[in-house]
Amino acid sequence: MVRAVRIVSGLVLFTYVAMHLVNVAFGLSSIEAMDAARPYFMGLWTNPLGSLVLMAAFLAHFSLGLAAIYQRNTLRMSRTDAVQILASLLVVPLLTPHVVGTALAARYGIAPSFASLIPYFWIWAPEEGLRQVLLLAFLWIHGCVGVFTWARVQPWWSRAGAFLHPFAVAIPVLALLGFVSAGNEAIRALDAEPAIAADTASQADAYAMDEGETEYAAPAGEQRSRGEILAILSRVNWTVFSLYLVVVSAVLVARRVRLAGDRNTVRIAFAEGPDVTAPAGLSVLEIAEQRNVAIAHLCRGRARCGTCRVRLAGGDATLPHPTHEEAQTLARVGAAPGERLACQLRPGPGTLVVERVLAPYVRPGDLHRTHPAPLPAPAEGNAA
Amino acid sequence: MLVRLAALLLALMLHPGFASAQVPPHLAQGAQTTSTETAAPAPSANDVQDLLRILGDQRVVDWLRSAAAAAAHTTVDEEGSTLRAAIQHRLAAARQRMGELTQAWSSFPLVPSVLAEAWRSQLSPAEALRSLTYVIIFLFVGGGLEWLFWQYFHPTLVRIEHTVPTTLMRRLSAAGARLFLQALAIAIFSIGSVGAFLAFAWPGFLERLVVNLLLGVIAVRALATLSRFLLAPVFPALRLVPLDDRLAPKLHRWNVFVAMVFVASLLISDTLDVLAPTASDAAQARSAALAVSVGLGATTALAVLAMIWSMTPRIMRDAAAPRFALGRLEPVAFRLLPVAQSLVVIIALLLWISGARELMWTVLIVGLFVPVTMLSRVMIDHFFDRAEEAAAAEDHRRDAEAQAHDATAALAAPGPAPGVADDATAPAHASPPSALVTGPGAERYAMYRPIVRRLVRFLLAIATLFALAAAWSTDIFVLAETPTLAGRIAKVAINVVAVLLLADLIWVWARTAIDRHLAGYVAPPPGEAPGPEARMATLLPLMRNILLVTILVIGGLTMLSSIGVNIAPLLAGAGIVGVAVGFGTQSLVRDIVSGIFFLVDDAFRVGEYVEIGNLRGTVESMSLRSMRVRHHRGAVHTIPFGELKSLTNYSRDWVILKLEFRVPFETDLKLVKKLVKQVGAELQADPNYGHYFLEPLKSQGVRRMEEFNMVVGVKFMARPGAQWVIRRDAYHKLRDAFEKNGIHFAQRNVKVEVLSDQPLPEQVREAVAGAAHAAIESRARHAPVRDEP
C-alpha cells in the first residue's frame, strides 16, 4: 500500500516535471515558441482538478519520504540512495519560492509568461535563474533514481528500458539548453534595444515576486503595492523554510530516539567475503554495502526484485518473520526455503552466516529471461 | 605519493601556459629562436640539385675552403659568446624576476582591492551568477550523458570489479579495462559539458572563466581516475601497488585532495593572468596576480608536503619495509625519505618562484627518478608475487583435483574433499614466494621477473632523459645531428647508453635462464650415477661465460665504433686468430657441439645400455668431448661425440621380450595358456623385479608349426633393466610348471625309416642316425646367438 502510494504520487509529480521541461525546451527555438507551446503542456495541470491532484501527490510523497527517513536504521547508505535522499531534501527549500510566488501571483492576478520570466531569470535576478537550474537538477535526479529503481524490475523493462534511458537525459538537457538559449536571446534583445528592454525590466520588476506560470484570472480590487507583495513573499518563504527545517530535524531526532533503544551487535559472515560486525537492526543489505560486499539489489531494497536474496547457512541470530511484501516477492521469484531478502532481513543480535544466491552483477534483463528458473549463480572466487 | 607526484608532473606538462606565463618574454623568445635554428625545414630536391651543381665548380670550392679556414678561428669565439649571452640573459631575467617579486610583495595588501576592481570591470555580479548557472548547466549535461553511458556499462564495470583475476595478464587487463571504462565515461562527460558550452557564443572573459571551471572539474576527475586505477581503493584484486586495504583509500583521498588544490591553483592563476592586463592599472594588477599565483603555488606545495609527511612514513613502514632489505640503515632511510622528498618539493617551489623553469624541471625530474624507479620495482615485484601465488594455487588446485578424483574413484566416498580444499588454500598465503615456485605456471613468472625489471628501468631512464631534454627545450636527436662538440657528445652518449642498456637486457635474460636451469639441478646422492643434468650443470656456466665475453666484446666494439675508433683492423685481427684457432680445433669443436646436441636430444644418460655402430655397453661417464661405454664383458669404449652418427638406446621406457617353446603336437594348448598365466602372476609377485612389469607374461598361442613340434610364443613387457633376469626366471618357472603338468618340451627325435625287415646291427643303426642328423643339421643353419648380458 505504502509502496503503491509512493510510486503513484512520484510518477504523477515526475510526469508534471517532465512536461514542464519539454515546454522549456522550446526555448531552443525562441521565447515565443515557449509561450505558444505552453497551453498544450501545462494546461493539464493548471486547471483546478490538475492542481488538486498535484498538490495531493506532493503532500503524499513528501510525508512518505519523511516516514522513510524515520524508518532508516542507518544513515550510511549507498551512493545512489544518498544522492536520492539529499536531492529530495534540497528540493523543498528550492521549490518554496516558486510555489509561493505562484500562489501569490494567482492571488493578485498577475498573468506571467515566458516572455517576462526569461529576462527576469537571466538579467534582473540571475540568482533566481541559478536557483531554478539547481531545482531542476535535483528534482530530476531524485525523480530519475526513483522511477528507474521502480521500473527496472518490471517485466516490460527488458524491452523498453534501453529506449527510456536516453529520454531521461534528453529531456532535462534539452530543457536546460532551451533555458540557456532563451536567456541568450533575452540578453541580445537587451543589448540591441535598451529602451524596450528597460520596459521589460519594469515589467519584470512588477513580476518580481512571481516565478509561477499559472494563469488565473485576477480577483478584482486586490491590487497592492509591489513592496508589500515582496514583503509578504519573503515572509512566507522564510516561514515555510523554517517550518521545513523544524519538521526535518524533528524526524531526525525521532529516528535517533527510536534507535537509542537497541545497541546490540550482529556478526555476519558472508560466504565469499569477510566477517563483519554491525549494529543490530540494519538490514543485511545495508551491512553488506557498508563493508563493500557486493550484493545485487536491482530495486534498491524495495523488496520488489528479489535479486538480493541470500541463503541462510547457519548462525544463532534471531530472525524476524518475512513481512507480507517479502513473502510475496520470495514466492514470486521462486526462492528456495531458507532464502530471504537481504534488503528486508534485519537480524537481531547474534551471529549469522549468509551466502549470496545471485551474482552481484545481474542485469535487469536476466531477471525476466530466466524466470522462474534459478538465476546465474555467482561466479566462483568472488571474494571481496 | 610517488604516483601523485608523477601525476602532478604530467599535469604540469600538459599545461604549458602555467609555467610559461611566468617566464620573462625575451627568454622565451631566445628559446624559440634557437629551436628554429636547429629545426630548419628540409630543402627541396631542386635546391639540392642546384647546390650540387654549384659545388661542382672548382672556384666555388676554393673559395669555400679559404672561407672555412678563416671561419675556423671565429667559431670558437662565437660559441663562447652565445654561451655568455645566454648566461647574461638568464641573469637579467633573474634580476627582473626579483624586481617583479618585490613589487608583488609590496602590493600584497592591495591584492584584494585591485583584483576585485579588475573583476568588476570585466564581470558584473549578475554575470558572475549567470556564469555559475552556465557551469552548472553544462556539468549537468555532461553528467547526464555520463549517466546514460553508465546505464549501459555499469554491469560490465561491476563484473570486472568483482571477478578476482587469476593470472597476471588477467589482472592487468581487468585494471586496464576498468580504467578504460572510467576514462571513457570522463571523456563522454567532457564532450557533453564542453560540447554544450561550445554550442553558444560567449564574451571573452566569461568564456575563459567558464572554460576554466569546466576544465577544472574534468582535470580533477581525470586525476582521480588515474589514482583509482593505480590504487583501486576498494578492490584489492585490481590494485596495482602493494598497499593494503587501509592505506590505499587514504592515499587515494590524499591524491584527490592534492589534485584539487593543484588544479584550483592552476586555474585561478590562469584566470587572474587573463584578468590582469584588462585592469585600469595593468602593472599593479599584474603584480597582484603574480602575488596570488605565488601564494597558490606555495599552497600546492604545502598540500604536497602534508601528503608526503602523512603518507610516506606509513607506506615505508607498512608496505615497502619487507622489500628493501636495508638492514641497519632502515630507520635512517625511513626518516630521510620524507625529508628528501620535501626538499625536492621545496627547492622546486623556490626555483619556480624565482622563474628558473628549466632548473625546476630538472630538480623535479631528477628528484622523481629514484622514487619512481623504486616504485616501479616494487610494483613489478607485487605483480609477480601475486601472479605466482595465483599460478601456484592454480597448479595446486589441479593437483588436488586430480588427487581427489583418484581418491573418490578408489574409495567412492567424498571423504577427502575437505582435506584437499585445505591443502589448496594453504600455500597461497602460508609459504613465502620462493617456496611457491613449484608448478610450471609459477616458474614461468620467475623467469621474466628480472627482465621486466630491467626493461622498465631502461624505459624509465629513457623517459627521464627525454623529459630533461624537453625541460631544457632541446631535442636530443636534433642536437646529435649538429656538428658542435655538444652534439657529438650527445650522439656518442646516445649510442653508448643504448648499447649498454641493450647488452644489459640480453645479459640479464640469458643469465636468468641459465641460473634457473642451474638452480633446478640437484646433485645426485653419493653412489648414484648423475643424470644428463649433471653434464648441463657443467656446461651451462661455461656457456654463460662465453656469452658474457661475447656480449662484452660486441658491446665494447660497438661503443668504440660509435666513439669514432676504427674497429676494422681489430675485427680483422680477431678474425685471423679465430680462423687459425678454428682450423686447429675443428674436430674438438665438432665433438663439443654434437655432444651438446645429443644432450639436448636426451639421447642417452649415464647408466643406460646403448649400441653405437657395433659397440655396445652401458654408458659410464661423459666428458666435454667424449663418452665412455662399458661392454658387459668389461671392455671400455671411448667414443668422441663427433663420431656418433646414430645411437640405439635399449634402456628407454619399455622393452618387449618374446620367448619361444617347442612342444609336441599333442600338447593341450589350453593348459599351456593357463600355466603361462599362472607363471606370469608368480613373476609379477616377485619382490625383486615384479614392479618392472608393464604387462604380465602371457601366452601368444602357437606361433608356427615345425616338422616335429609346435612353437608356442610367450611375451612380456617390462621397464628396461630387469628384462634379462625376468627372462631367466620365466624360462625356469615355465619349464618347471610344464614338467609338473606333464608337458614335455619337444625334442628333436629323428625317425629314420629303414626299408628292410631285418633288424639292423647296432653299428649300422648309429651310422644311420648320425647321417640323418648331419643331414638335418646342415639344412637348418641357426643364426648365431646374440650376445646379450
Ligand code: FES
Ligand atoms: S533489493 Fe530488491 S528485493 Fe531486496
